[in-house]
Amino acid sequence: MLTKQDQEVYYVANGTVVTPKGFKATGVHAGLRYTKKDLGVIVCDVPASCAAVYTKSHFQAAPLKVTQESIAKEQKLQAIVVNSACANACTGAKGLKDAYEMRELCAQQFSLPPHYVAVASTGVIGEFLPMEKIRAGIQQLAPVALEEGAYAFQTAILTTDTVMKQACYQTTIDGKTVTVGGAAKGSGMIHPNMATMLAFITTDANISSKTLQQALRSITDVSFNQITVDGETSTNDMVVVMASGLAENEELTPEHPEWLKFYEALKKTCEDLAKQIAKDGEGATKLIEVRVRGAVNDEEAKRIAKKIVGSNLVKTAVYGADANWGRIIGAIGHADATVNPDCVDVLLGPIVMLKMSEPQPFSEEEATAYLQSEEIVIEVDLHLGNGTGIAWGCDLTYDYVKINASYRT
Amino acid sequence: MLTKQDQEVYYVANGTVVTPKGFKATGVHAGLRYTKKDLGVIVCDVPASCAAVYTKSHFQAAPLKVTQESIAKEQKLQAIVVNSACANACTGAKGLKDAYEMRELCAQQFSLPPHYVAVASTGVIGEFLPMEKIRAGIQQLAPVALEEGAYAFQTAILTTDTVMKQACYQTTIDGKTVTVGGAAKGSGMIHPNMATMLAFITTDANISSKTLQQALRSITDVSFNQITVDGETSTNDMVVVMASGLAENEELTPEHPEWLKFYEALKKTCEDLAKQIAKDGEGATKLIEVRVRGAVNDEEAKRIAKKIVGSNLVKTAVYGADANWGRIIGAIGHADATVNPDCVDVLLGPIVMLKMSEPQPFSEEEATAYLQSEEIVIEVDLHLGNGTGIAWGCDLTYDYVKINASYRT
Numbered sequence: 003m004l005t006k007q008d009q010e011v012y013y014v015a016n017g018t019v020v021t022p023k024g025f026k027a028t029g030v031h032a033g034l035r036y037t038k039k040d041l042g043v044i045v046c047d048v049p050a051s052c053a054a055v056y057t058k059s060h061f062q063a064a065p066l067k068v069t070q071e072s073i074a075k076e077q078k079l080q081a082i083v084v085n086s087a088c089a090n091a092c093t094g095a096k097g098l099k100d101a102y103e104m105r106e107l108c109a110q111q112f113s114l115p116p117h118y119v120a121v122a123s124t125g126v127i128g129e130f131l132p133m134e135k136i137r138a139g140i141q142q143l144a145p146v147a148l149e150e151g152a153y154a155f156q157t158a159i160l161t162t163d164t165v166m167k168q169a170c171y172q173t174t175i176d177g178k179t180v181t182v183g184g185a186a187k188g189s190g191m192i193h194p195n196m197a198t199m200l201a202f203i204t205t206d207a208n209i210s211s212k213t214l215q216q217a218l219r220s221i222t223d224v225s226f227n228q229i230t231v232d233g234e235t236s237t238n239d240m241v242v243v244m245a246s247g248l249a250e251n252e253e254l255t256p257e258h259p260e261w262l263k264f265y266e267a268l269k270k271t272c273e274d275l276a277k278q279i280a281k282d283g284e285g286a287t288k289l290i291e292v293r294v295r296g297a298v299n300d301e302e303a304k305r306i307a308k309k310i311v312g313s314n315l316v317k318t319a320v321y322g323a324d325a326n327w328g329r330i331i332g333a334i335g336h337a338d339a340t341v342n343p344d345c346v347d348v349l350l351g352p353i354v355m356l357k358m359s360e361p362q363p364f365s366e367e368e369a370t371a372y373l374q375s376e377e378i379v380i381e382v383d384l385h386l387g388n389g390t391g392i393a394w395g396c397d398l399t400y401d402y403v404k405i406n407a408s409y410r411t
Numbered sequence: 412m413l414t415k416q417d418q419e420v421y422y423v424a425n426g427t428v429v430t431p432k433g434f435k436a437t438g439v440h441a442g443l444r445y446t447k448k449d450l451g452v453i454v455c456d457v458p459a460s461c462a463a464v465y466t467k468s469h470f471q472a473a474p475l476k477v478t479q480e481s482i483a484k485e486q487k488l489q490a491i492v493v494n495s496a497c498a499n500a501c502t503g504a505k506g507l508k509d510a511y512e513m514r515e516l517c518a519q520q521f522s523l524p525p526h527y528v529a530v531a532s533t534g535v536i537g538e539f540l541p542m543e544k545i546r547a548g549i550q551q552l553a554p555v556a557l558e559e560g561a562y563a564f565q566t567a568i569l570t571t572d573t574v575m576k577q578a579c580y581q582t583t584i585d586g587k588t589v590t591v592g593g594a595a596k597g598s599g600m601i602h603p604n605m606a607t608m609l610a611f612i613t614t615d616a617n618i619s620s621k622t623l624q625q626a627l628r629s630i631t632d633v634s635f636n637q638i639t640v641d642g643e644t645s646t647n648d649m650v651v652v653m654a655s656g657l658a659e660n661e662e663l664t665p666e667h668p669e670w671l672k673f674y675e676a677l678k679k680t681c682e683d684l685a686k687q688i689a690k691d692g693e694g695a696t697k698l699i700e701v702r703v704r705g706a707v708n709d710e711e712a713k714r715i716a717k718k719i720v721g722s723n724l725v726k727t728a729v730y731g732a733d734a735n736w737g738r739i740i741g742a743i744g745h746a747d748a749t750v751n752p753d754c755v756d757v758l759l760g761p762i763v764m765l766k767m768s769e770p771q772p773f774s775e776e777e778a779t780a781y782l783q784s785e786e787i788v789i790e791v792d793l794h795l796g797n798g799t800g801i802a803w804g805c806d807l808t809y810d811y812v813k814i815n816a817s818y819r820t
Contacts, residue, residue: 060751061740094770127736128737128740128770321816328536334469336468337469343469343470361501402727407727407733
């Protein structure tokens, strides 16, 4: 549904985390990986309002603990330092000490108080950070407010991702241009639970940390929390937003007349990054979008959508371009939600497969052709209420097996 | 743990559903598939006590509705007729009519009242049973109390399974030999929820339907409900037990002094079939057994065990013989259970990987060698309480993707 607010939020082609006013970024090769960049930073010119959501895994990695402590102190951030290749998860007391040192080193490098620095890591679980390399790497970090700085950052945070993920949206508030930019990494172990994968979002909006946190939590539930690659929740999932305030709009609250424009810009940035993560799932060749309507409420619609998009059998059928809607029914069948088995519609793109639970004749050729698209939409109507929900995922392929049969090696 | 009852229950090599007194079986090629047998029956000489559990999918297939109606009438069964190739699920009013006709035809063939007949189907969802072939096929059914009859039945119920599943255990009650035999099919869409895949169990024990039902439900929760191939619950899952009473023991109830021997024989039969189903999961090359102890209760231990064994990342790592215990931690991390992240042990077979949440040095060579076994055991100790639980699954391979990318074709 297009609302006035939607129409006043614009996609910025090539926009990145340095497009909002006041942000610089970079990434370097610190030697955690053979050749790829593996250490990056985003720095803000001023102490920024901030918000963050974290994995709900029982095993929160050390950097998440440190970041939470940083934010708790003053609800301000001015830098985020991130490494790939090593998750610094399940590393006990030494791992926590390493994460604190990483924060301290970054604070020194940019002359900041340590609690203005957030730390994030992604990679193999159970190995210690090679601190010599981290130390040397941080000293090389020289962030710039240029596209090349953002690209270097975006590259440094990737693991098995095949493409960089960036998104940027703009709107006008109080006559001022307000920009939201984001970078993310995803690929495998993607099934965020009330949190998400690594995503870093910047904005120049003037907004308090408290209001930003509320907006981020609500948006995460319909964006990052609605994607799945393999049903796995990582120990390191985190989204951090920094707001520099340099757009100089009046402070944003839900009561601000143009609040929804900012909310929409932040939402579109998150949704855009979430879809990019789903599409670039390990081994994936196709993005799958599942739209559920007619559920008893939005919560159940979201749950069913995520169940379908997370089904190995749906995912392999999509990979094989096999219009096997029985797989969709199988997934709906064991979703923890209200379903009347006698009144379900299932559509594959424009093709009606099941209407009021009765199989409909369809052209196999047409269905196979549709399933060869890069983006597949599955629609389900439960005819029970007004609940709607969307989830995104990808197909399950030989390459997913290949990548994960020897992830560490 | 071996108990006295365990020791008095013996495995019967080559035992089948016709080993207990009073049962005959067969299977024929009715033409639902190109060449493989696809229609089978088990018939009892007398009206048998019976018990059954069914899928909790919202979409229960037509044969399950008919079977429930049969059993509801008198709690007796004398025949079970099963077809593969077509699940008769999501087939509306016509599908239900077809299932009733299948029951009626079987009743006529063996001169039984229709409500003494159970019906089961497995195969593609959303297609109608080819009733001409079913009619002709049922007329060919001539069950025998011979091994060859059981083999024919076991073959007829398979879909993408690569091997037949059978199990048989014996004990002595009141000085009489009591036998339990079983046949099952599994393969894909295996993640039973309070029910299971197709399994058919016979016994000559003298036991009421009510007592049998209680035993079956409790055993299902620690056997069939603890396996997973791909996290998918079928519309057609069903376990049916028939007890002929021809062993002539005193009627079994939980108060009978030798009750546990019967319970153990039934449990071993179910567990044996469940493990065979897990091991023959679509594309599988290895059986994975996960043992969790130290959980706050058995329920949570079972839940964590099933989460680990169901993790795509654990499954692919096992396939690739990659000792990536981070995948196990990832799975425990998002299990809905009590976990203290600072006191978890993880063992891969005899190799300690994590002790009180601290990574332990281990020999990669030894771990890789262990992971090349056909049966992999993962042990987890949560150090929180006395809860224990076991779950079984299989590795995720290229062949799983291959099989399911074009299941219908």
